[in-house]
Amino acid sequence: MYYNGIYHLFYQYNPKGSVWGNIVWAHSVSTDLINWTPLEPAIFPSKPFDQYGCWSGSATVLPGNKPVILYTGITDENNTQVQNYAVPANLSDPYLREWVKPDNNPLIVPEAGVNKTAFRDPTTAWLGRDGHWRILVGGRRKNRGIAFLYRSRDFLKWTKAKHALHTSAGTGNWECPDFYPVLKQGSNGLDTSVLGPNVKHVLKVSLDVTRYEYYTLGTYQTDKERYIPDNTSADGWKGLRYDYGNFYASKSFYDPSKNRRILWGWANESDSANDDVRKGWAGIQLIPRVITLDRNGKQLLQWPVPELKRLRGENVHFRDQVLNKGDVVEVTGITPAQADVDVTFSFPSLDLAEPFDPTWELLDAQDVCSLRGSSVEGGLGPFGLLTLASENLEEYTPVFFRVFKAGYKHVVLMCSDARSSSLKDDLYRPSFAGFVDVDLTDKKLSLRSLIDHSVVESFGARGKTCISSRVYPTLAIYDKAHLYVFNNGTEAVTVKTLDAWSMNRPRTMN
Template sequence: MYFNGVYHLFYQYNPKGAVWGNIVWAHSVSTDLINWIPLEPAIFPTKPFDKYGCWSGSATILPGNKPVILYTGIVDGNQTQVQNYAVPANISDPYLQEWVKPDNNPLIVPEAGVNKTAFRDPTTAWLGRDGLWRILIGGRRKNRGISFLYRSKDFVKWTKAKHAIHTSAGTGNWECPDFYPVSKQGVNGLDTSVLGENVKHVLKVSLDATRFEYYTLGTYFPEKDRYIPDNTSADNWKGLRYDYGNFYASKSFFDPSKSRRILWGWANESDTAEDDIKKGWAGIQLIPRTITLDPNGKQLLQWPVEELESLRGKNVHLSNQQLKSGDLLEITGVTPAQADVEVTFSFPSLDKAEPFDPSWRNLDAQDVCSKRGPFVQGGLGPFGLLTLASEDLKENTPVFFRIFKDSDKHVILMCSDATRSSLKDNLYRPSFAGFVDVDLTDKKLSLRSLIDHSVVESFGAGGKTCISSRVYPTIAIYDKAHLYAFNNGTEVVTIETLDAWTMNSPKMN
């Protein structure tokens, strides 16, 4: 949340070790979203209503500029989940370091018929025109994902609506729901309570069964408290995702200081618990992103917050550089293990786009990428960046595009392929991928990759498709890492412009 000039990040944390357990709400603060100061945990188990853990939730700023946190507590060994609240002990403390959990907790308990072990993660509240506050709580009924709706006049006494705001069959337990408006006009973010004709709503859920998220865009009907997704994307596991890689339990908030909505996503480790213990930590917050509605109205666009550019150091610029079939161009002059790279590729024609196999239409992008990887020659592509590469190329994490022709349209595939990212064993190394919904009239595709030692965050076509990969090179580390642009398609590709920056280190926890 943003409060009185300070950004507050609360996150699930184990103060007693690098593996899961003993979960509290850790607390860090920043004035620029980049440099962070760790504080003492804000919420930790001390009461019967959170004896078995203080789990995910959200913050809401109430009228009178009063922040309140809603969070899930577990009250017994049977995993019964309830919703609690906490308020600052001293509102004049600029860092809000101490939080109080009043004795009238819990505010919400699962009623009869609600799965009490799948009843968690309250959202930021929004205020309706009728003066009632509303929140969503994630859950499931058998294998149907549910967002329960609760209403309150005073933020203390909450009543469950007769109908859930939305459900979807076959999606399993919904964790960490997020529900917020986006503007149909312009790029400004909206406060969570904004309603109106020029607004669409986003419902995002984290899928406990698959450990990835999906979202839909749609219409919220306040008088009925129902959300109806548009029919432009699937309302299930095949739906739109913020990120097609290592990205989960995300949360957005409205930043009034710059009129923007900011998204935080978490990336867990892809190596083993033993490795986590050796490191002494596990899991990272990815770079915060702004969220806007794509002008096509069918999806969201995401982009790293502008403050990230304050870390940019030495710059390398290239332009009008041709990449013929098989070319590998090294980008020198920056630190490849910690860099920000923006590149625009162009191509003279779409004629060499390879046919899209009809049998792939029921596959997701990751399956297609595993069949047509970065070193399988195509027509138009694969082309892109080879990040965190060793000199002998035994280790590398390619981020690339391939363009296919499928009957009367083109299919653009974006991949972040971790299969050769490390020589270590026991790693999760998929070829993460997503399709890119972009008009190729100008015969150009852009890519931005944030490379940071064990993570590569990539944004395709201005943030239409985003992929984050956790990778653990053993050779391509520090000054032994290399960065290349490549083309393994038969069609010549031109680097219209490429800018790469060495990234300086922020103040981190």
């Protein structure tokens, strides 16, 4: 949340080790979303209503500028989940270091017919026109995902609505739901309570069964207390994702200081628990992103917060570099292990785009990428970046595009393929991928990748498709890492423009 000039990040944390367990709400603060200072934990198990764990939730700033946290507590060994609240002990403390859990907790308990072991992660509250606050709590009934709706006039007594705000069959347990408005036209973010004719709503859920996140755009019917997704994307695990890689348990919030909505996502490790113990830490927050609605109204756009530019150092720029089939050109003059790379590729024609195999319609983009990787010669593509590469390409993480022809339209595949990322054994090395809904009339595709030692966070076509990968090279580390542009397609591709920056380390706030 943003409160009195300071950003507060609360996150699940084990203060006793780098593996899962002993979870508390850690707390860090920042004035710019980039440089952070960790404080003491805000919430930790201490009462009967959370003695077996303090789990995810959300913050809401109530009228009178009073913040309140809603969170899930576990009350017993049977994993009974309830919704609790906490408030600052001292509103005059600018960092809100200490939080109090009043004794009238829990506020919400699972009633009869609600799965008490799948009832968690309350959302930020929004205020309806009737003066009642509303929140969602994620859950499931058998294999149907559910967003339970609760209402309250005073934020203390909550009543479950007769119907869920939304459900979807075959999706399993819904974790970390998020529900918020976006402008149909314009780039400003909206407070969670905004309603009106120029607004669409987003419902995002994290699916426990797939460990991916999915969202739909749709209409919030306030008279019926129902959310109706548009029919422009699937309402389930084949639907739209914020990120097609290692990205889960995300949360957005409204930043009133800059009239924008910010998205935070978490990426866990792809190596072993023993590796985590040796490192002494596990799991990262990815770079915060600004969310807007694409002009086509069918999907969201995401882009790193502009404050990230403050970490940029040395810059290299070149343009009009032609890449013929098989060309690999190194980008020098920066630190490839920590870099921000923004490149636009152009191509003279779409004629050589290879046919899109009709049998692939049944596959995920990730499966198509595994079949048509960066080393598989194509027509138009694959072309893109080889990140965190060793000098002789024993290790590299390619981020690239392939363009296919499917009937009268073109299909653009974006991949971040970790299969060649490391010589290390026992790693999870998937070929993450997503399709890009982009107009190729100008015959250009853009790619931005944020590279930071063990993470490659990429944004295709100005944030239409995003993929985050966790990788663990053994050779391509520190000053032994390299960065290349490449083309393995028959059609020549031009690097129209490329800007790359060395990225400096953030600092801890005073």
